[in-house]
Amino acid sequence: MKYLFLFLFGSLLLINCTNPADTTTAHSYFDLKGFIEKQTTELNKRRPLVNKEMTLGDQNEKTQTNDIDWQRELELFNQADLNKQAYQLSYTISQPNATTYLYVLKSGENLPVKTLKIEVDEISKQPKLIEALMEEQNRLYDSEKRLQLTCTLRPEGVWLVKTYEISGFQHLSITDRKTFSVKGTIN
Template sequence: MKHLLLFIFSLLLFTSCTNPTDTASVQNYFNLKGFIENQITELNKRKPLVNKEMALGDKNENKQTNEIDWRQELELFTQADLNKQAYQLSYTISQPSSSTFLYTLKSGEKLPVKSLKIVLDEVSKQPKLVEALLQEENRLYDSEKKLQLTCTMRPEGVWLVKTYEINGFQHLTITDKKTFSVKGTIN
């Protein structure tokens, strides 16, 4: 199972490279990066027990732990933030309801974040649901990651992640397609 964890870690690391010119911050969209950074700080401070399910192809592993590197664990959610200079005019914004914001990549744009959906809690105005679709494709590599994160008010009065899930695949032209999933439920 160490190989499963190592592979999933390398998958996430391999896809986490960003162009330094893209990191200039603009605030045209919901500040997902700031929200996730705050969650990472709280989770590192609290060290909650997490039920974690991981799968790579047909190999599965389940464990309970409170030893999680939250920055690494939620890295893909940070990458789904749209407030980057290169993304500034690349998304259409729709609001299906007063608490739901949907960002969709415009036709002809070639960016990895295809869509981002944020549903805010009516009372706290904090995200209770974050969903994103990330896709990359070139001559050597093809990947897709579907992200989902739910949050809720904890008994201590803190807005905190409840569940997070990453499902997807990676396909190098010289290898078979590898499917993977990670699901965490915070107790």
């Protein structure tokens, strides 16, 4: 009886610890999170050489490395995924052509992802281009992040990230606006 109580109590704790905003249902939108997770796994296996350029304000740094934590590096692309329960029915979906999907936040909605554009390959339906605009505003803070990721078909038949870029600004009401960008090109 004691073990049954512990099992039930533990199960209830686990159930109550899920974040409803992160809970996904059937995918209403492109599964960006799943795509980025697959890319992260593949990039961690391959450990490719990356030419990386980082800018913060007027400071610029260029580096070439294969020592990258891809989960952290592509985290903002995961955050742009629209398949969260809180996001359901919040976006208009249009398809300007056969290979482009455009998701735009509906008027009156207040979510960080304002737009998400995905261009897929005609044959494989794998993403060739992903672009997103994320904005947050409140009385103390505002920020904007523009994300762009391109993929290419590798000679061995695998679609893999070729370039990624994150740029934007952060502004606290008591400080100056700080611009930033990170650009990576995978060799």
